[in-house]
Amino acid sequence: MRIDMTTGFVVRGRDTRSFLTDKLATLGLSPSEAEAFMEYWVPLMRPNAYNLVHFEGPAYECSARLEVTPEPEMQIRVFMVYKSLTAPVTVTPQQLSSPEPRHGFVLVEWGGGEYPAQ
Numbered sequence: 001m002r003i004d005m006t007t008g009f010v011v012r013g014r015d016t017r018s019f020l021t022d023k024l025a026t027l028g029l030s031p032s033e034a035e036a037f038m039e040y041w042v043p044l045m046r047p048n049a050y051n052l053v054h055f056e057g058p059a060y061e062c063s064a065r066l067e068v069t070p071e072p073e074m075q076i077r078v079f080m081v082y083k084s085l086t087a088p089v090t091v092t093p094q095q096l097s098s099p100e101p102r103h104g105f106v107l108v109e110w111g112g113g114e115y116p117a118q
Contacts (some may be wrong), residue, residue, distance in 0.1 A: 003081050005115060007094040008054035010085070016045045019053070027055065028076040028099040029110065037110045041080070044114070050085040052115070054094060066107070073104030080112035 011019045017038060024034035045051050056079040066075070076099055 003054060003056060003115065005052060005054055005081070005083060005091070007092045008052055009094060010088045010091060011051050011053055013046045013048040013051060016042050016051065023053075023055070023096060024078065026096050026098055027078050028102075029078060029108070033108055033110065037078070041082075041112060045082055045084075048084040050088050052083040052085055052089060052091060054081045054115075055079065055096060056081060066109070068107055070105065072107035074099065074102065075107045075109070076102075077107075078110040078112075080110075081115050082112070083115035 009019065009023075020038050020042065021034060024037060025031075029037065066077075
């Protein structure tokens, strides 16, 4: 999977929690799901001066297909990639969309990774 880090968000490390609280709600995670996500990622990202954050969407879903039985009525899949920065950079702001309201059996998956150093 090729990740396009030319779109995303540049966030001060110290602002990671508030940034993720906002964006994870937009992406459809419940407060408890977002808290679990942040429990893992914030300690890794907060010490950085800045982070370039990108949320993968369809490319991730195509490269990491799921087969679940019984089939969920809807899926919420959040895959975040971040890159530690010493100074801010300019990127095109990423457009995030919210899922439809939850109904029925909902599959929720979250994860991410650090973008490889170049």
